[in-house]
Amino acid sequence: MPQNSAAVLPAPYADLVVRDADYTAPAAGELVIRNRAVAVNPLDEIKQSTGDLMYKWLPHPAVLGEDVAGDVVEIGPGVTGFHVGDRVVAYAVGMEKGRNHTAEGGFQLYSVVEAQLTARIPDDLAFEDVVVLPLAISTAASALFQKDQLGLDHPTAGGHHPAPRQSVLVWGGSTSVGSNAIQLAVAAGYRVVTTASPHNHDRMRALGAEHVVDYRSPSAVSDLLTLLDDQTVAGIFAVGTGSAEPCLTIAIATGARRLCLASPSVSMSTLPRRRSLLALSRFGLQMASRVAPLMVRSRLRGIRTRFVWGSSLMTNEVGPMLWNDFLPKALADRSYVTAPRAEVVGTGLQSIQPALDAVREGASATKFVVLL
Ligand SMILES: NC(=O)c1ccc[n+]([C@@H]2O[C@H](COP(=O)([O-])OP(=O)(O)OC[C@H]3O[C@@H](n4cnc5c(N)ncnc54)[C@H](OP(=O)(O)O)[C@@H]3O)[C@@H](O)[C@H]2O)c1
Numbered sequence: 001m002p003q004n005s006a007a008v009l010p011a012p013y014a015d016l017v018v019r020d021a022d023y024t025a026p027a028a029g030e031l032v033i034r035n036r037a038v039a040v041n042p043l044d045e046i047k048q049s050t051g052d053l054m055y056k057w058l059p060h061p062a063v064l065g066e067d068v069a070g071d072v073v074e075i076g077p078g079v080t081g082f083h084v085g086d087r088v089v090a091y092a093v094g095m096e097k098g099r100n101h102t103a104e105g106g107f108q109l110y111s112v113v114e115a116q117l118t119a120r121i122p123d124d125l126a127f128e129d130v131v132v133l134p135l136a137i138s139t140a141a142s143a144l145f146q147k148d149q150l151g152l153d154h155p156t157a158g159g160h161h162p163a164p165r166q167s168v169l170v171w172g173g174s175t176s177v178g179s180n181a182i183q184l185a186v187a188a189g190y191r192v193v194t195t196a197s198p199h200n201h202d203r204m205r206a207l208g209a210e211h212v213v214d215y216r217s218p219s220a221v222s223d224l225l226t227l228l229d230d231q232t233v234a235g236i237f238a239v240g241t242g243s244a245e246p247c248l249t250i251a252i253a254t255g256a257r258r259l260c261l262a263s264p265s266v267s268m269s270t271l272p273r274r275r276s277l278l279a280l281s282r283f284g285l286q287m288a289s290r291v292a293p294l295m296v297r298s299r300l301r302g303i304r305t306r307f308v309w310g311s312s313l314m315t316n317e318v319g320p321m322l323w324n325d326f327l328p329k330a331l332a333d334r335s336y337v338t339a340p341r342a343e344v345v346g347t348g349l350q351s352i353q354p355a356l357d358a359v360r361e362g363a364s365a366t367k368f369v370v371l372l
Helices: 042-049 134-145 176-187 198-206 220-228 244-254 277-300 318-332 349-361
Strands: 004-008 017-021 030-039 067-075 087-091 110-114 118-120 167-171 191-195 211-213 233-238 258-261 304-307 341-347 366-371
Touching: 004 349, 030 087, 042 349, 067 110, 067 134, 087 110, 087 134, 118 318, 134 176, 134 233, 134 318, 167 176, 167 220, 167 244, 176 191, 176 198, 191 220, 198 211, 211 220, 220 244, 233 244, 244 258, 244 277, 244 304, 277 304, 341 349, 349 366
Parallel strands: 167 191, 167 233, 191 211, 233 258, 258 304, 341 366
Antiparallel strands: 004 017, 030 067, 030 110, 030 366, 067 087, 087 118
8 A cells, every 4th residue: 555644734723744644545436646746725824824714624633735636546436537547637625524534635645536526637738737726727617607606608628619799707817716717718608807917917818818907906997897898797706805895896887697706805814823812803893894785785786696615516517517528628629728827836745834835925826836
């Protein structure tokens, strides 16, 4: 049996430590991957920094990490379409409720993953480039395509679409989630308008966005309304702290009926990395004072506004559509690019904690990656 090791979170607020870990064989519908690259998400940093505020059900020591890429080493019963030795990228869901939390975490040498959340990748696509995708593309797809979210048409690989008839607004296009939402919406046949800092505008256009607006500009909302004038807006996806309110204003003005939110209304990075009842109470009050009026305003205007959960696609048709049908083909024919760009910050499990520290400092259209 292979010797496994993991970078574990031993206790709330602690730094990750590298330890020997059990190797778990795959159950039905699962694969085991020898991870060659992992990426870190704000979610991992938030879990480390905020104790049990999120993922209360996750016991310590915990194995965080959602984004993995590597080689298939073992295949569970009933899995078709994969072989030992395949190069793959996968969404590791160990942090989710009811999962085998340690075996399915990403920050280790061997992760158990769901075959329906795994995609084969072309031989010449580097693990460190493709590993930026899993949580971001899954969140974007859950938001855009689930019937209980924006319910848009599904994407097709190949990039040949008739002229778009409807528009989608992706606020926060230079986030990892937003960069994937732009590409998925374009692949589904929509015209995309987005926001980003000016230095990322060319990057957004290269992903397929037709227009880009600086979200920090005082005229951002009116600029977007001008661009969306006379357009049918099929849905709005709001990514980034503070994006919900302007997006609701735009939904009201354009007649969009559905708004999907990815980010909490108050940034969790305002919380200290320690237990503080005072900070937590202040955070709770700020959240309530932002979310309650937003929901009331949505309801009064007949707009369905919902928060998305990135792993929700694993319990509906969007998961296999994205991971088994769309993504392998779109990566193979190069109609889908790996975005945001990867920045390799180290090699070995001990490099994951510095990568989390880098996330805490912030990144622009970049995802931090560790090679294993
Ligand atoms: N609900 C879920 O399941 C789920 C899953 C994943 C992520 N999220 C949330 O989605 C958000 C993005 O996550 P990510 O991993 O994609 O982030 P990320 O890649 O780390 O995002 C970095 C980018 O955020 C942009 N940004 C910062 N503040 C912004 C704002 N107020 N409005 C719009 N863009 C802003 C910056 O753009 P510029 O450099 O162009 O200024 C920067 O490039 C976070 O709030 C995260 O918590 C939610």
